[in-house]
Amino acid sequence: SEECVLFNEEYMTCMWGSRETLTANYSLYYWYENRSPVEECKHYLQDQGVSIGCYFNRSEIIQFQPFRVLINASLGSRTLKILSKPMELQDLVKPEAPVNLTIRNMSSNQLQLTWTSPYPKAQCLEHAVKYKSNKDTNWTHQVKGDIFSLPSVDYEKYYTFYVRSKINSYCGSTQLWSEWSVPVVWGSNSTSKGTAEEQLHWFWIHTVLIPIASCLLLLVLVVLLVRMERVWVILMPRIPNPSKNFDELFITHNGNFQEWAGVPKDVVESFRPNYSENICYVSELPPKDSCEPLWESGNHPPSVMPGAPAAPREHSPYKNSYVGV
Amino acid sequence: LSHVMATTFFRSIFRVLPLLLLLSPVNSSSCAMGNRTTQIREKYENILSHDIDELVNMSAEYRDRCCKNKKHENSKVFFCNDTQEIESLQSMACNMLRFFHKQKISKDYRWKAALVSCGTLQVLQCKCERHKKDKVCMQVNTHNKDTEKSEQSKKKCNQEFCELKENISSLRSCWNKFEKIIFR
Numbered sequence: 001s002e003e004c005v006l007f008n009e010e011y012m013t014c015m016w017g018s019r020e021t022l023t024a025n026y027s028l029y030y031w032y033e034n035r036s037p038v039e040e041c042k043h044y045l046q047d048q049g050v051s052i053g054c055y056f057n058r059s060e061i062i063q064f065q066p067f068r069v070l071i072n073a074s075l076g077s078r079t080l081k082i083l084s085k086p087m088e089l090q091d092l093v094k095p096e097a098p099v100n101l102t103i104r105n106m107s108s109n110q111l112q113l114t115w116t117s118p119y120p121k122a123q124c125l126e127h128a129v130k131y132k133s134n135k136d137t138n139w140t141h142q143v144k145g146d147i148f149s150l151p152s153v154d155y156e157k158y159y160t161f162y163v164r165s166k167i168n169s170y171c172g173s174t175q176l177w178s179e180w181s182v183p184v185v186w187g188s189n190s191t192s193k194g195t196a197e198e199q200l201h202w203f204w205i206h207t208v209l210i211p212i213a214s215c216l217l218l219l220v221l222v223v224l225l226v227r228m229e230r231v232w233v234i235l236m237p238r239i240p241n242p243s244k245n246f247d248e249l250f251i252t253h254n255g256n257f258q259e260w261a262g263v264p265k266d267v268v269e270s271f272r273p274n275y276s277e278n279i280c281y282v283s284e285l286p287p288k289d290s291c292e293p294l295w296e297s298g299n300h301p302p303s304v305m306p307g308a309p310a311a312p313r314e315h316s317p318y319k320n321s322y323v324g325v
Numbered sequence: 326l327s328h329v330m331a332t333t334f335f336r337s338i339f340r341v342l343p344l345l346l347l348l349s350p351v352n353s354s355s356c357a358m359g360n361r362t363t364q365i366r367e368k369y370e371n372i373l374s375h376d377i378d379e380l381v382n383m384s385a386e387y388r389d390r391c392c393k394n395k396k397h398e399n400s401k402v403f404f405c406n407d408t409q410e411i412e413s414l415q416s417m418a419c420n421m422l423r424f425f426h427k428q429k430i431s432k433d434y435r436w437k438a439a440l441v442s443c444g445t446l447q448v449l450q451c452k453c454e455r456h457k458k459d460k461v462c463m464q465v466n467t468h469n470k471d472t473e474k475s476e477q478s479k480k481k482c483n484q485e486f487c488e489l490k491e492n493i494s495s496l497r498s499c500w501n502k503f504e505k506i507i508f509r
Contacts, residue, residue, distance in 0.1 A: 034404075064405055064502040090501055124505055170374055171505045173381075173497070 002028075002069055002084055005176065008096040008119055012061050012089070013045065015053035016071055016082075024075035026051045033066040033086060063090040090167075094176040095119040098127065098163045101184035106149070111186060113148040115163050122146070124171035128164050130180075133157035134187070158187020356415060357450035362507055368448045369500060376444055377497050380437050384490050387434065387480075392487035405499035410507065411449055417496045418445040419453035424489045425461050431480050438489060439465045445496065 004014040016026065028041040028051075041054035054069075066086035073080040098115040106112050117125055129148045130139040135157050142148065153159065162180040225231060253260040258268050269275060405413040421442040425435055443462035446452065453459060480486070 063505075064498055088498055090498070090505065121505060169378055170370055171501050173501075 001082070002071060004067075004069070004087060004089070004092055006061065006089055006093045009061070009063075009093055010058055012056040012092075013053050014056070014069060015045070017052055018047065023050075024073040024080075027072045027074075028054045029070045029072070030054075030056075031068060032062055033068060035062070035065055038070075061089060064088065088172075090172045091174050092176065093167050093172060093174060095125060095165045095167065095178045097179045097181045098165055099181065101161060101163060101181055103161070103184055103186045109152045109155075111150040111153050111159075113150070113161055113163070113184070114146070115181065117165055119165065121171065124167055125165045126168040128166070128177070129161060131159055131161045133159050153186075158185055160185050355452045355454065356411060361450070365448055366504070369504065373441070373444045373448055374500070376437070376441050377493075377500065380441050380493055381497060383434055383437060384493055387431065387486065387490075388482045389487065389490065391482035391484070392490065405495065405502050410499060410503045411451070414445055414449060414496065414499050414503065415451040415453075417492060417499060418442040418451075419455075419458055421489065421492050421496065422453065422458040422461050424485065424492075425465075427485045427489075429480060429483045430486050430489060434486075434489075436465065438493060441493070441496070445500075 002014050002016045004012060006012045014028065014030075016028075028044075029038050030041065031038045041056075042060075043055040043057075044051040045053035045055055067089050068086055069084045071082040071084075073082065096118040098117045100116045102114050104112045104114070113129065115127075119125060126143060127146070127148075128141060128143045130141050131150070132139050133154065148161075148163075150159070161184050164180050165178045166176065167174045225235070249255065249257065249260045270277075405417075419442070421438055424430060425439045427435065439461055443465050446462065
């Protein structure tokens with residue numbers, strides 16, 4: 001969409017894009033409703049061969065008449081027509097920034113700021129002033145008539161003032177402020193010089209002294225840290241390494257866990273699959289007086305286990321078992 | 326003979342008089358004569374311009390989708406003619422007064438528009454050709470609308486609203502032109 005601005009009512013530009021966004025051929029036609037015939041723009045504004053706007057001189061501008069533009073965008077065989085809404089050119093005026101800003105000392109610490117405007121109709125302007133002192137961080141804004149007064153000033157500070165203008169609601173309906181004027185300062189020479197020196201002083205402190213001091217301090221802390229092992233150990237504790245405890249297992253006993261753990265040999269053997277255990281019969285020796293005739297009857301050698309040898313045979317879980325040790 | 330001549334003389338005058346009245350310009354200004362631009366400017370800047378701003382702000386609050394791309398038949402009243410700004414303002418203000426009784430338009434809006442019309446006529450010290458329009462101004466100036474219950478709901482967009490809105494916009498522009506061109 002197009003954007004038309006009347007610069008100080010001396011000339012007008014209607015822009016519809018920039019070189020980066022435009023690819024087609026553009027042409028502009030304009031007219032004032034119920035007043036003039038359609039005319040083509042006589043002075044196109046170009047950027048690297050592409051038309052991006054139209055320039056209107058003063059004789060082509062009529063305020064208080066509905067103004068319309070038609071933009072033709074043609075790319076190859078296709079043409080796109082963009083018709084604007086009716087515009088009132090008096091609502092598109094952007095005045096020039098005020099000039100000749102002057103400060104006067106009034107009585108009782110009061111400053112008065114005056115200016116003049118290149119715009120011809122002073123009764124149609126409203127103005128805005130922004131100012132701050134060298135000790136302030138934010139600007140103070142005020143919308144004013146033709147004269148601005150600062151009621152009380154500090155002589156130890158210096159102030160900077162800017163002014164800009166806009167068409168007021170008596171003459172139009174716009175939000176287009178002018179650019180800020182060239183600033184004017186107020187404050188004694190010595191304070192301004194002193195401030196410059198002070199600023200240089202602060203610059204050296206901030207950019208040179210403080211970084212160097214910080215680095216030195218850091219270095220000292222690091223050296224102390226390394227030297228004091230008690231502190232070092234707390235900050236960087238030794239990570240326990242249990243591998244040394246297992247040197248014997250892996251080196252001496254070759255990974256034989258049972259050997260290293262001291263497991264008894266028969267327990268080790270009992271876990272073998274082809275293990276067969278000798279049955280060890282245990283019997284109680286009968287007392288002497290009750291069991292003598294038995295021994296005399298035969299040539300049976302006195303066995304340690306005179307119990308019932310057949311019984312084990314019957315009850316033996318092993319086929320190849322034998323009596324005796 | 327002298328008696329007949331006198332009678333004839335007076336009769337001819339009496340015939341001419343209606344002719345003179347007939348031939349007098351139809352659009353004779355019903356505004357007060359005299360160069361009062363300073364007073365007009367003061368009243369416009371200090372009082373009327375604020376009412377116009379409020380009325381324009383009110384226009385923006387109402388739905389206007391039905392107003393786009395519509396041409397109005399009675400378009401002559403919307404022009405602020407060069408060197409005839411006062412007459413154009415008078416014409417616009419008088420035209421705006423006919424919306425005062427349009428029930429399809431919100432009452433607050435109608436009332437404010439009538440206030441601005443009557444204010445315009447008062448500042449310019451003009452009257453409307455149809456006297457019943459002046460009665461509207463008497464009503465607006467004396468009657469306190471605030472005592473009445475204001476409307477809760479806003480009315481739907483309609484063509485009468487669109488016409489009034491355009492009339493307000495033209496009146497505002499014509500005042501802007503007046504201030505810019507007349508006052509140097």
